[in-house]
Amino acid sequence: MSAGETAVSAAGQVAVDGGAAGAGAKEANAAGAAAAGVAAAGAAPTFDAVRTAEAAAFLYLEAELLDDRRFDEWLGLYSQDAVYWIPQGPDADPRRQVQLMLDDRRRLAERVLRLRSGHAYSQDPPSRTAHLIGNVRIVGEADGVLTVASVQLITEMRKGRQAQYTARVLHELAPVEGRFSIRRKEARLVNGDVPLGNVTFLI
């Protein structure tokens, strides 16, 4: 699945009925109303405003947990069989080429353990981050699992230095007990293949 594939969300569902699932319902309603306006103007005829808003609200929640460094809660968003992938370059084949990260749930938990250990010097002091999320679209759905594309602009401040990372992100979100669970996250950094120093904050 790539961000370029055609959206398959059901056409014409632009009703804003307040049915956002799980956390962040209030934000979802606000975003949904704005998105519906876009759809009404004809920019996205197959746009499902409510479900897109629900997905966006969930991405905002994930970003907030990361930016607040609430890592245990963040990890809780991921399913037990989750895959978290930061490719190194645009054509990265994870079976054959080295990646920045290709974590299963266990290694994600290890990263959280490390970040909380007090001895992860590359995060001492910690990076201060803000994720800005845009271009949220539902680009796929299979067996109730949504594939959500977004673009995330991540500003990092650490030791007086500001860095900017931009990623084209795909989430696979499975509905579990009235909320989403992340089955897969793929964050393609636009600068993933240039020499980098320290990307040990979580994207």
Add this chain to the structure above:
Amino acid sequence: MSTTADPPALITDDWRIHGSVYTSDQIFEREQQALFHGSWLYVAHESELREAGDYKTTHAGTQPVIVTRGADDGELHVLLNRCRHRGAAVCQAERGNASFFRCPYHGWTYRNDGPLRGITYDDAYPHLDRDALGLVRLPRVASFRGFIFASFAAEGDSLEDYLGNAKPYLEVISEQGPEGIRLSAGAHNLTYENNWKLQVENTIDNYHFGFVHRSFLEVLADRIGQAPPIMQSIMLDESYRTIDLGNGHSVHEFGDPRTGNNGGQLGDLPFNLIVFPNLCFVGAQLRHVLPKSALRTEVRLYPMLHEGASDEHNERILRTHEGFYGPAGMGGPDDVEVAFDRVGDGMRATEHDWLVMSRGMHRERPGENGILIGHSADEVPQRAFYRQWKRSMEAGR
């Protein structure tokens, strides 16, 4: 003490090293002219250049070069990546296959083994000596067990003599997979704002492991359900040892170097190896250290895949490597933070500008072929490096 550019005075008999060895632009320049010019420099692995016409761009010291396998002769060539006309780089791609390189500026064309093949609108050059205007070739190129080296010096030790006691280790590395190794997985790219030698020194510095990588040791402990034995082994196990191999090369052995696999989490090699001046082997990785300026370095970490092994096996090598190394790894970035960045912060205090590199000096003991053997966490590899550094810098004067 003020900065001196006299190399012998920068390293004392009791192994203090002056900070300017790392921070001085003047010393960096001299390193390029003397040390890098006179050494054999690793440039590529043969698995990256299998077919006639294959090429790879990289750096020999600070010099941008193209490593090619001649389209006609099938031989290895190392060429400066610089048009002889007005200086533009003639090759942009990291790798590929081409029988010639065409400069984008005015269209001068070169065969992929160097000679100038064509000048556009050449009636304007009635007397130009075209034979003298090929891409500049490094005069010596040689390969040992698949590792390709080149030298800017037309004369000097053969590659085999230069590698000396490092050869048996390179042989073991070259035989890691059932059919050898290949560098086909790309590389992690690191950069940091400090001297290139810090990365080489940190490659075999077992003293730092329990401190800088404490968070990774906690991860390991969580994974295996007990404190990982590595620190105890480093401090107490006598089969763990560091060796000055001569010619600036050094090794840390932690297991039988002939048997191949250490079974550990950090990779497959049972040793870490430094080949002077800027080639290192750690875990399952070939590490190429690229100096950019006194206070800027880039590092390429190439996972070495096993030729003839299953895809699953090689995938495991990649995932294990990624767990520790690379800009998002759980180990490598802690080295960048402490061993390069914080060292950089501290070394701005130049009022007293000396480092102490004497750890375990009293217990180095000579072995066969002129090697010096020390404890695992001693600074034997650092002294091995600087013995040759001093010789190279003096020879270049």
